[in-house]
Amino acid sequence: MKKLESIRDISDSLLSQIKYTLKIKKYTPEMENHFSDRIEKCLSCPELRENKFPTLNRSVRFCDRCKCLFPSLIFAHRKKCPIGRWDTIPEKDTGSGSREA
Numbered sequence: 001m002k003k004l005e006s007i008r009d010i011s012d013s014l015l016s017q018i019k020y021t022l023k024i025k026k027y028t029p030e031m032e033n034h035f036s037d038r039i040e041k042c043l044s045c046p047e048l049r050e051n052k053f054p055t056l057n058r059s060v061r062f063c064d065r066c067k068c069l070f071p072s073l074i075f076a077h078r079k080k081c082p083i084g085r086w087d088t089i090p091e092k093d094t095g096s097g098s099r100e101a
């Protein structure tokens, strides 16, 4: 069941980021607030780790609890923080009856 939830969250996150980037769908102000809140909480969380790849001059941040990439994980509206710092985004805040962000 956990793997299915992870696949669902990855799918939610990717779709959400594509729609946001391509401006296919506009987030509600409530969604924007949830994303900002999640970003702030993850950035101040001791579970957020950074892997550096000096040869590529790149680094990747991820949650050491759920192993999700940051900030991708914050765009999955049905995901919740594994240690309870933030919760799923209520359906009413995602927009007019849509399940997508």
Ligand code: SF4
Binding pocket: 041, 042, 045, 046, 047, 048, 062, 063, 064, 065, 066, 080, 081, 082, 083, 084, 085, 086
């Ligand atoms: S998802 Fe939760 S545990 Fe993971 S980095 Fe964010 S606040 Fe921390």
